[in-house]
Amino acid sequence: MQKLFKALALAAGLTALQAGFAHADLKIGFAAEPFPPFSSKDASGKWVGWEVEAIDAVCKAMNEKCDFVEVAWDGIIPALQAKTIDVIWSAMTINDKRREVIDFSDSYYRTTLFIVGAKNGDLDVSPAHLAGKTVGVQGATVSFKYADEKLKPAGVEIKTYTTQDEVNADMAAGRVDYAIGSAGVMTGFVKSDAALACCEYKANIDDPAILGEGIGAGIRKGDTALKAKLDDAIKDVAKSGGFERITAEYPELKDVITTPKP
Secondary structure (H helix, E strand, C coil): CCHHHHHHHHHHHHHHHHHHHCCCCCCEEEEECCEECCCCECCCCCCCHHHHHHHHHHHHCCCEEEEEECCCCCCCHHHHHHHHCCCCCCCCCCCCCHHEEEEEEEEEEEEEEEEEEEECCCCCCHHHCCCCEEEEEEEECCCHHHHHHEEEEEHCCCEEEHHHHHHHHHHHHCCCCCCEEHHHHHHHHCCCHHHHCCCEEEEEECHHHHHHCCEEEEEECCCCCHHHHHHHHHHHHHHHHHHHHHCCCCCCHCEEEEEECC
């Protein structure tokens, strides 16, 4: 009986030790709002898009099992800080303001902003020319940062929305004069049925002071181990040509995003 007790105790101890070495799945935070072609849900409710395929490749390179967690965009940093998620992977621009509260992986792509407006051939989008007009942007984004810092002081009215879809819907309906968004998203919007009759591309915004250091994965302050794993995995995917292969599946992104080179 004593030997049996010792054997059971040893087995329990080994199980506990193994559990201690096991790690939970990485929780990847995606903005719940659709952001095609980067991330959105298909008809079955599955997440699809460039960002989804990219994080799948990065998780594979890290040998990690990753679970997607939907979070409202304006609550995604608090969710990271509260440990509801481990990584923000949702087209988040690396900039100094965000670095005050979270850390970032290396950039896994860079892009610019597009301004879209009514189809009238007027391509002047200088702040002075837009004075008195209304520009729609998604809140808490680099589009908002550009509008707030560059356009608002010139007398442009800034209208903020929760999602980019809402911005684009109001642009198509003529409720705003201009809309600003990620180049990849706005390229697709201009070609959509909703926009073909009303809207046209006006200008590309490529301002390093606004666009920061590119798009990176957000992680909690001081999580150096996870940062190192993400950085190494991003390099591995770039070296294998993985990002380029993913981009090739999304023709609208071919000329508007730049991924890391090996």
